[in-house]
Amino acid sequence: MNEWKMLFQYMKRHWFLAFMAPVLVMIEVFAEVAQPAIMANIVNDGVLGGNSDVIYSQGLKMIVFTIVGAVGGVLSIYAAANVAYRVSADVRRDMFSHIHKLSFSFVDKLQIGSLITRMTDDVTRVQRVIQASLRLLFRAPIMFVSAIALLLMLDVNIAVVLVVMVPLLLVFIFLLLRNTIPFFAVVQQKLDGLNGFLREMLAGIKVVKTYAGEKSEQRRFQGVNQDWTSTSISVALRTSLLMPISALIIDFGVISVLYVGGYEATDGRMNVGDIMAATNYLSQIMMSLRMASHIIMDLAQADASLVRIAELMKTPSEDDRADSTVSPADGAVVFEHVSFGYDASKPFIKDISFDIPSGQTLLLLGSTGSGKSTLISLLLRFYDADSGTILLGGKDIKSMSRKTLHTHVGVVSQRAQFFVGTIASNLRIGKNDATDNEMMRALEMAQLADFVRKVPEGLNYPVEQDGVNLSGGQRQRLSLARTLLSNPDVLILDNCIAAMDFLTASKIWKAVESLNSTRIVIAQRPSVACKADKIVLLKDGCVERFGDFAELKDICEAALEGKEVE
Amino acid sequence: MxxxxxxxxxxxxxxxxxxxxxxxxxxxxxxxxxxxxxxxxxxxxxxxxxxxxxxxxxxxxxxxxxxxxxxxxxxxxxxxxxxxxxxxxxxxxxxxxxxxxxxxxxxxxxxxxxxxxxxxxxxxxxxxxxxxxxxxxxxxxxxxxxxxxxxxxxxxxxxxxxxxxxxxxxxxxxxxxxxxxxxxxxxxxxxxxxxxxxxxxxxxxxxxxxxxxxxxxxxxxxxxxxxxxxxxxxxxxxxxxxxxxxxxxxxxxxxxxxxxxxxxxxxxxxxxxxxxxxxxxxxxxxxxxxxxxxxxxxxxxxxxxxxxxxxxxxxxxxxxxxxxxxxxxxxxxxxxxxxxDQAAEPFSDDNKDCVESSRNDMDKTHGKIEFRHVSFSYIEGVPVLQDISFVILPNQFVALVGQTGEGKSTIVNLLLRFYKPQSGEILIDDVNINDMPLAELRHKVGLVLQDAILFSDTVKYNIKYGRPSASDAEMKQAAVLSNADKVIEPLPEKYDTMLSNQGVNISQGERQLCTIARAVLPGAPILIFDEATSNIDVYTEKLVQGAVDNLHHKSTCFIIAHRLSTVQGADNILVLAGGKVAESGTHDALMANEKSIYGEIFRSQF
The missing domain is CATH 1.20.1560.10 (ABC transporter type 1, transmembrane domain)
Structure with a gap:
C-alpha cells in the first residue's frame, strides 16, 4: 500500500484540481439522476393530470439540468486530465533525474530495459487510471447511492426489491473480480514470454538459418503463442460474464417493480409515471456497479505498475559530496586493499592493492569475469567499494565531488554509446565548448580524422540512434576521440583497443602515449604489454601478479606465443 | 521498440x-x-x-x-x-x-x-x-x-x-x-x-x-x-x-x-x-x-x-x-x-526431403570450397569484394585474415547464401551453391560465430540444435571433440543445465565452446569459425585452439580471425585486402616476404 501513499503525495501537489474533479462529477451525476424524477412529473402531472404548463416548465427544468450536468462533466474532465498529466509528468521527471543519481549497482539490478518500461508503459498506465478514477471512482458510488435514495423516495416498498437485488449483484461482482484479477498478471507474464521468445529468435536468426532450425522455432513459437491465447481466452470467459449476468439481475428487478407496482397502483400509492422512473433508477444502479467493477479491474492492473515505479523511487541514490573542494594533485592512482561484491554476501573483488604513478601506463590483464571492468567502475564510483580506499592524485576519491572525479578520469568503454545528433555534438559531450580545431585534433589522434574529412558534412556528419550509421570501428574511435577531447588526467581504455585491427591500434597507441595522462589499459591478453610500465594480472577477483614490465616479462612472452598464463 | x-x-x-x-x-x-x-x-x-x-x-x-x-x-x-x-x-x-x-x-x-x-x-x-x-x-x-x-x-x-x-x-x-x-x-x-x-x-x-x-x-x-x-x-x-x-x-x-x-x-x-x-x-x-x-x-x-x-x-x-x-x-x-509478403529465400520450402538426402550423402561429400571471380556489395557503388577467387581443398585448415571492414565475414554470408553475390560463382564440392537446396547447403556447413548465441533451453537442446535426432552419446562425443565437455561437466546439472536469458548464466567462453559443439555434432564436412576467438579470454582460446586441432584433417576448417595467434598452424592463410585475396601461403612463407601485408599486420601486434 506504500505505492498508493506515494501516488497520493504526488496528487496532493494538485489538491485543488484533484478535489474539484469529483465535486464537478457530483454535479454531473446529480443533474443526471434528477432526470427520471422530472420525467415522472411530466408524465404524472402533465400528461395524466392534463396540465400542459407542467410539461413545458418541467421540460425547461430538464434542459437546465442537462446543461448544468454537461458543464460539470466537461470541467471535471478538465480537472481530472490536468491532475493525471501533471502527476505523471512529475513522476516521470522525478524518475528520470533519480535514475541519473542511482548507483550503478542498482541500475544493473533493475536493468536498463526495465527502467525504460517503467518510465514509459508503467507511468502511462498509472496516468490513465488516475484520470479515469478521479471521475469514475466517485461517479459510480454517487450514482449508486443517489439512485437508491431517489428510488426509496419514490416508494419505500420498492426497498424489498433492492434488498434482494443489490446484495445479489454485489456478491456476483465480488466473486467475478476475485476470479478474474489474478489472471491479469498471468496474461502479462505470458506476453512477456512471447516477447522474450521473439527477442531471442531475432538475435539468433543466423543460428536458426544455419542449422535449419526453422521448423523447431515455429513449433516453439506456436507453443508460447498458444499459451498466451489460451490464457487470454480464459480471461475473456470471465469478463464476458459481467454484463449479461448483472443485466439479468437488474432485469428481474425491473420485473419485480412492475409486479409490485401493480399492487401499489391499485392502492393509489404509486402511479404509472413512478413505475417508469423506478425502472430507470434500476438501470442506473446497474450501470454504477458495472462502472465500479471496471475501475477495480483497472486499479488492479495499475497497482503492478505503481509497485514497479515505487520500487525505483525507493532505491537510494548514491551519496555525493557535491560541495567538496578536494581535487586531485595529479593522475596517480592507488588501490589499497579494495574489496567489493555486486552481491553483498559474495565478494567479487578481494583485497586488491596496486598503484600507478602519474603519467605512466598500467596494463590490467585477466580473463573474462576476473574483475577488470569492475575495478574501473569502482574508480569512477559507479559503485562504491565495500572496504579499502582508492586514491586519485593522493586524495580519497570518496572525499571528492563526483563532478571533480569525472573531470579527472576519462574512460573509453568497450561498448560505445552515442546520442542522436552529429559527430560534433557527440564530441562536445567530452568538452562542451570544444572548437572545430580541438575536435579535429582529437579525431586525428583517434584515427578518425580521415573519415570526417572524406564525408561532405564533415563534423556535422549525422549520428543516428545508437550510431547505427557508423561501423563498429568508427564508433569505437569516435568514442575515443570524445574522451581524448575531455583531456582527463587518467585515461582508461576498457577493452577497446583489443577489438581494433593491429595497424590502427598501434597508430592510436602512439598518439595516446604522447599524452601526459596516466593510462590504464584493460585487455584480455597483453597485446600492448610491451609498452606498459606496470602490469596487474587479475584472476578471480584477486591480484595474481603485480609488478614492473620487466618482472612480468614472462607473462607477455607466454601470451604472445599463445600459451596459457599460469 | x-x-x-x-x-x-x-x-x-x-x-x-x-x-x-x-x-x-x-x-x-x-x-x-x-x-x-x-x-x-x-x-x-x-x-x-x-x-x-x-x-x-x-x-x-x-x-x-x-x-x-x-x-x-x-x-x-x-x-x-x-x-x-x-x-x-x-x-x-x-x-x-x-x-x-x-x-x-x-x-x-x-x-x-x-x-x-x-x-x-x-x-x-x-x-x-x-x-x-x-x-x-x-x-x-x-x-x-x-x-x-x-x-x-x-x-x-x-x-x-x-x-x-x-x-x-x-x-x-x-x-x-x-x-x-x-x-x-x-x-x-x-x-x-x-x-x-x-x-x-x-x-x-x-x-x-x-x-x-x-x-x-x-x-x-x-x-x-x-x-x-x-x-x-x-x-x-x-x-x-x-x-x-x-x-x-x-x-x-x-x-x-x-x-x-x-x-x-x-x-x-x-x-x-x-x-x-x-x-x-x-x-x-x-x-x-x-x-x-x-x-x-x-x-x-x-x-x-x-x-x-x-x-x-x-x-x-x-x-x-x-x-x-x-x-x-x-x-x-x-x-x-x-x-x-516479402520474398522467401529460394529453395527454403523443400527442406524436409533435402535434409534427409543430404544426411545420407554426407559421407560422399568432402568439403571442397571454391570462389570463382566473386564480387559483392551491400550497397550499390560501395564494393566490398571484388573479383575474389580461391580454392580450399577437403580437410584443409585455411585461415582468412585482414583488417576490419575488408569483408571477411561477408565471405561467410555469401558461402551460406545469406546474401547472393552480384557476379561470380561459389562452389562446394564442385556444385554451384545456387543449384543446391538451401537445407542441403547449410547442412554441409557448421558455423561458429563471434557472438556465442544460445537459446533459453538446456545445454543439450542447444548442442543438438543442428541435429535434434542425435543420441546422447553422439552429443557427448561432439562435446569432447570441441572441448566443450570440459566446461559442461562441472556445471550443476551438466548437459541438462537450463540456460536462462540466452545463456547469460554461463560465461562467454563457456557459451562459445557450446556453439562449437553445436557446429560439430551434425558432422558437417565444413566448419567455419567466424571471429570465434575475438571475445574470449586466453584460457578459452586455448580450448578453442585445441578443438581446432582435434578437428583438423577430419573436416575442412575455415577460420576467420584478426588475431594471428590462432592461425599460425594453418595449411594456408588467405590475406584479404582491397576486396581481393592479396596474399596467400603458410605463415612461414608469408613471413619470409619482407614486404608482405601479413608480415606488417603480424609485426604491428606489439
Missing part, C-alpha cells in the same frame, strides 16, 4: 489500401464460419430482445394499468395479463442474457484465435526470409508487428465490427417499431441524428490532430528516455546529467500540454452527446406528452419512445467513435501483411 520506430509508426497511421487489406483480413475470419454464424444469430437475438423489452414494458403499462373510477392516483390493474407480460419478459431476458454472453465471449475467442493464427503465419513467413531481411529491419519493428499491430486488429476488428453490426440492426429495428407506433414522434426524434453525427465528426476531426500530435510527442519523449538511459554511463561519466534532464523535461512538459488538450477535446464528446441525448428525450417528453394529452397516442407509446431515445443514439455515437479504431486496425493489418 526504438524511439525512432515509434515516430515512424505515428506518422503512418492511415491505411493506404484499406479495402484490399480488409478483404484479406476477412479471409482469416471466414475460416470460422460456424462461429461467425452463431455470433451473428446471438447478436440478432440480443438486439431483437433489446428492442422488444421496452416495447413489452410499455405495452404492459398500457394494457394492464387503467385509471380507476376513483380517479388519479388510483388504478385498476389487470393482474393475470400483467403476469403473462412478465413471463414473456422473463423468457426474453434470460435468452438475451445468454446470447449477449455468447456474443461477447465468442467474439473475443474468435478474435484471439484469428490473431493467434496471424501470428503463427507471420512467424512462419519470417523464418523463411533471408538473413538480409533481419539486417535491414530493426528488432523493435518486427516485434511490434507481432504484438502491437496484432493487438490493434484484435481490438479494432473483432470488437468493433460486431458492435457496428448490432448497432445497425438495432437502429433499423427501432425505426420500424417507432414508425409503426407514431411516425410523427419518430420524425421528431430523427431530427437529432444529423446533429449527433455532425457534432461528433467535428470534434473527432479536431481530436485526431491533437491525438496524433500527442502520439508524436510521446514517441519523441520515449526516444529521449531510451537514448538517455541506454547512454546512462556516458552521460554520468561526462557529467551530462543536467543537459539530459533538461532535454527530457522539455519533452515531458510538452507532452503534458498537448496531452491535456487532447483529453479535454475528446472529453467534450460524451457530455455534448449527452446534451443532445437529453434534448431528444425532452422533445419526446414534451411532444409525446402533448400528443398523449390530445389522445393521439397512449402513455405507453411515450414510455417506449423515451426508453428508445437513449438506446437509439448510442449506436450512432459508438459507430462514429469507433471508426478511428477500425482505421488503425486496418493500418496495423496492412503492416503485418507487408511483413508477410
Amino acid at each position: 526504438g524511439g525512432m520506430g515509434k515516430l515512424i509508426r505515428a506518422e503512418k497511421h492511415k491505411p493506404k489500401n484499406g479495402w484490399e487489406t480488409l478483404k484479406r483480413l476477412t479471409s482469416y475470419y471466414t475460416k470460422h464460419k460456424l462461429t461467425m454464424f452463431i455470433l451473428v444469430i446471438c447478436a440478432a437475438i440480443d438486439v431483437v430482445s433489446s428492442i422488444a423489452t421496452p416495447l413489452l414494458i410499455g405495452g404492459a403499462l398500457d394494457d394492464c394499468f387503467h385509471v380507476s373510477s376513483r380517479g388519479i392516483p388510483f388504478f385498476d390493474v389487470n393482474f393475470p395479463l400483467l403476469v403473462k407480460y412478465i413471463l414473456v419478459l422473463i423468457v426474453l431476458y434470460v435468452l438475451s442474457a445468454f446470447c449477449s454472453w455468447w456474443r461477447e465471449y465468442g467474439q473475443q475467442k474468435l478474435s484471439l484465435e484469428v490473431t493467434n493464427l496471424l501470428r503463427n503465419e507471420l512467424m512462419k513467413k519470417m523464418l523463411s526470409y533471408p538473413v538480409s531481411y533481419f539486417d535491414n529491419h530493426s528488432r523493435g519493428e518486427i516485434m511490434s508487428g507481432f504484438t502491437n499491430d496484432v493487438e490493434l486488429i484484435n481490438k479494432g476488428i473483432g470488437e468493433t465490427l460486431l458492435q457496428m453490426v448490432s448497432a445497425a440492426i438495432t437502429m433499423v429495428g427501432m425505426i420500424c417499431v417507432m414508425w409503426n407506433k407514431s411516425w410523427q414522434l419518430m420524425l421528431c426524434m430523427a431530427c437529432t441524428i444529423p446533429l449527433v453525427i455532425m457534432l461528433s465528426r467535428i470534434i473527432m476531426a479536431k481530436c485526431k490532430s491533437y491525438f496524433s500530435a500527442q502520439q508524436k510527442t510521446v514517441a519523441e519523449m520515449n526516444g529521449i528516455i531510451e537514448e538517455g538511459l541506454n547512454g546512462l554511463k556516458v552521460s554520468r561519466a561526462f557529467l551530462q546529467e543536467e543537459i539530459q534532464i533538461n532535454r527530457f523535461e522539455k519533452a515531458n512538459k510538452e507532452l503534458m500540454k498537448v496531452g491535456v488538450k487532447a483529453q479535454i477535446l475528446s472529453g467534450l464528446i460524451m457530455p455534448l452527446l449527452r446534451i443532445l441525448d437529453n434534448l431528444s428525450y425532452i422533445v419526446i417528453a414534451v411532444v409525446g406528452g402533448a400528443m398523449a394529452l390530445s389522445g393521439a397516442i397512449t402513455i405507453g407509446v411515450v414510455q417506449t419512445f423515451l426508453l428508445y431515445s437513449r438506446q437509439f443514439l448510442r449506436p450512432v455515437n459508438m459507430v462514429a467513435m469507433q471508426l478511428n479504431q477500425v482505421q488503425s486496425a486496418i493500418a496495423g493489418a496492412e503492416r503485418i501483411f507487408e511483413m508477410m
Whole structure:
C-alpha cells in the first residue's frame, strides 16, 4: 500500500484540481439522476393530470439540468486530465533525474530495459487510471447511492426489491473480480514470454538459418503463442460474464417493480409515471456497479505498475559530496586493499592493492569475469567499494565531488554509446565548448580524422540512434576521440583497443602515449604489454601478479606465443 | 521498440489500401464460419430482445394499468395479463442474457484465435526470409508487428465490427417499431441524428490532430528516455546529467500540454452527446406528452419512445467513435501483411526431403570450397569484394585474415547464401551453391560465430540444435571433440543445465565452446569459425585452439580471425585486402616476404 501513499503525495501537489474533479462529477451525476424524477412529473402531472404548463416548465427544468450536468462533466474532465498529466509528468521527471543519481549497482539490478518500461508503459498506465478514477471512482458510488435514495423516495416498498437485488449483484461482482484479477498478471507474464521468445529468435536468426532450425522455432513459437491465447481466452470467459449476468439481475428487478407496482397502483400509492422512473433508477444502479467493477479491474492492473515505479523511487541514490573542494594533485592512482561484491554476501573483488604513478601506463590483464571492468567502475564510483580506499592524485576519491572525479578520469568503454545528433555534438559531450580545431585534433589522434574529412558534412556528419550509421570501428574511435577531447588526467581504455585491427591500434597507441595522462589499459591478453610500465594480472577477483614490465616479462612472452598464463 | 520506430509508426497511421487489406483480413475470419454464424444469430437475438423489452414494458403499462373510477392516483390493474407480460419478459431476458454472453465471449475467442493464427503465419513467413531481411529491419519493428499491430486488429476488428453490426440492426429495428407506433414522434426524434453525427465528426476531426500530435510527442519523449538511459554511463561519466534532464523535461512538459488538450477535446464528446441525448428525450417528453394529452397516442407509446431515445443514439455515437479504431486496425493489418509478403529465400520450402538426402550423402561429400571471380556489395557503388577467387581443398585448415571492414565475414554470408553475390560463382564440392537446396547447403556447413548465441533451453537442446535426432552419446562425443565437455561437466546439472536469458548464466567462453559443439555434432564436412576467438579470454582460446586441432584433417576448417595467434598452424592463410585475396601461403612463407601485408599486420601486434 506504500505505492498508493506515494501516488497520493504526488496528487496532493494538485489538491485543488484533484478535489474539484469529483465535486464537478457530483454535479454531473446529480443533474443526471434528477432526470427520471422530472420525467415522472411530466408524465404524472402533465400528461395524466392534463396540465400542459407542467410539461413545458418541467421540460425547461430538464434542459437546465442537462446543461448544468454537461458543464460539470466537461470541467471535471478538465480537472481530472490536468491532475493525471501533471502527476505523471512529475513522476516521470522525478524518475528520470533519480535514475541519473542511482548507483550503478542498482541500475544493473533493475536493468536498463526495465527502467525504460517503467518510465514509459508503467507511468502511462498509472496516468490513465488516475484520470479515469478521479471521475469514475466517485461517479459510480454517487450514482449508486443517489439512485437508491431517489428510488426509496419514490416508494419505500420498492426497498424489498433492492434488498434482494443489490446484495445479489454485489456478491456476483465480488466473486467475478476475485476470479478474474489474478489472471491479469498471468496474461502479462505470458506476453512477456512471447516477447522474450521473439527477442531471442531475432538475435539468433543466423543460428536458426544455419542449422535449419526453422521448423523447431515455429513449433516453439506456436507453443508460447498458444499459451498466451489460451490464457487470454480464459480471461475473456470471465469478463464476458459481467454484463449479461448483472443485466439479468437488474432485469428481474425491473420485473419485480412492475409486479409490485401493480399492487401499489391499485392502492393509489404509486402511479404509472413512478413505475417508469423506478425502472430507470434500476438501470442506473446497474450501470454504477458495472462502472465500479471496471475501475477495480483497472486499479488492479495499475497497482503492478505503481509497485514497479515505487520500487525505483525507493532505491537510494548514491551519496555525493557535491560541495567538496578536494581535487586531485595529479593522475596517480592507488588501490589499497579494495574489496567489493555486486552481491553483498559474495565478494567479487578481494583485497586488491596496486598503484600507478602519474603519467605512466598500467596494463590490467585477466580473463573474462576476473574483475577488470569492475575495478574501473569502482574508480569512477559507479559503485562504491565495500572496504579499502582508492586514491586519485593522493586524495580519497570518496572525499571528492563526483563532478571533480569525472573531470579527472576519462574512460573509453568497450561498448560505445552515442546520442542522436552529429559527430560534433557527440564530441562536445567530452568538452562542451570544444572548437572545430580541438575536435579535429582529437579525431586525428583517434584515427578518425580521415573519415570526417572524406564525408561532405564533415563534423556535422549525422549520428543516428545508437550510431547505427557508423561501423563498429568508427564508433569505437569516435568514442575515443570524445574522451581524448575531455583531456582527463587518467585515461582508461576498457577493452577497446583489443577489438581494433593491429595497424590502427598501434597508430592510436602512439598518439595516446604522447599524452601526459596516466593510462590504464584493460585487455584480455597483453597485446600492448610491451609498452606498459606496470602490469596487474587479475584472476578471480584477486591480484595474481603485480609488478614492473620487466618482472612480468614472462607473462607477455607466454601470451604472445599463445600459451596459457599460469 | 526504438524511439525512432515509434515516430515512424505515428506518422503512418492511415491505411493506404484499406479495402484490399480488409478483404484479406476477412479471409482469416471466414475460416470460422460456424462461429461467425452463431455470433451473428446471438447478436440478432440480443438486439431483437433489446428492442422488444421496452416495447413489452410499455405495452404492459398500457394494457394492464387503467385509471380507476376513483380517479388519479388510483388504478385498476389487470393482474393475470400483467403476469403473462412478465413471463414473456422473463423468457426474453434470460435468452438475451445468454446470447449477449455468447456474443461477447465468442467474439473475443474468435478474435484471439484469428490473431493467434496471424501470428503463427507471420512467424512462419519470417523464418523463411533471408538473413538480409533481419539486417535491414530493426528488432523493435518486427516485434511490434507481432504484438502491437496484432493487438490493434484484435481490438479494432473483432470488437468493433460486431458492435457496428448490432448497432445497425438495432437502429433499423427501432425505426420500424417507432414508425409503426407514431411516425410523427419518430420524425421528431430523427431530427437529432444529423446533429449527433455532425457534432461528433467535428470534434473527432479536431481530436485526431491533437491525438496524433500527442502520439508524436510521446514517441519523441520515449526516444529521449531510451537514448538517455541506454547512454546512462556516458552521460554520468561526462557529467551530462543536467543537459539530459533538461532535454527530457522539455519533452515531458510538452507532452503534458498537448496531452491535456487532447483529453479535454475528446472529453467534450460524451457530455455534448449527452446534451443532445437529453434534448431528444425532452422533445419526446414534451411532444409525446402533448400528443398523449390530445389522445393521439397512449402513455405507453411515450414510455417506449423515451426508453428508445437513449438506446437509439448510442449506436450512432459508438459507430462514429469507433471508426478511428477500425482505421488503425486496418493500418496495423496492412503492416503485418507487408511483413508477410516479402520474398522467401529460394529453395527454403523443400527442406524436409533435402535434409534427409543430404544426411545420407554426407559421407560422399568432402568439403571442397571454391570462389570463382566473386564480387559483392551491400550497397550499390560501395564494393566490398571484388573479383575474389580461391580454392580450399577437403580437410584443409585455411585461415582468412585482414583488417576490419575488408569483408571477411561477408565471405561467410555469401558461402551460406545469406546474401547472393552480384557476379561470380561459389562452389562446394564442385556444385554451384545456387543449384543446391538451401537445407542441403547449410547442412554441409557448421558455423561458429563471434557472438556465442544460445537459446533459453538446456545445454543439450542447444548442442543438438543442428541435429535434434542425435543420441546422447553422439552429443557427448561432439562435446569432447570441441572441448566443450570440459566446461559442461562441472556445471550443476551438466548437459541438462537450463540456460536462462540466452545463456547469460554461463560465461562467454563457456557459451562459445557450446556453439562449437553445436557446429560439430551434425558432422558437417565444413566448419567455419567466424571471429570465434575475438571475445574470449586466453584460457578459452586455448580450448578453442585445441578443438581446432582435434578437428583438423577430419573436416575442412575455415577460420576467420584478426588475431594471428590462432592461425599460425594453418595449411594456408588467405590475406584479404582491397576486396581481393592479396596474399596467400603458410605463415612461414608469408613471413619470409619482407614486404608482405601479413608480415606488417603480424609485426604491428606489439
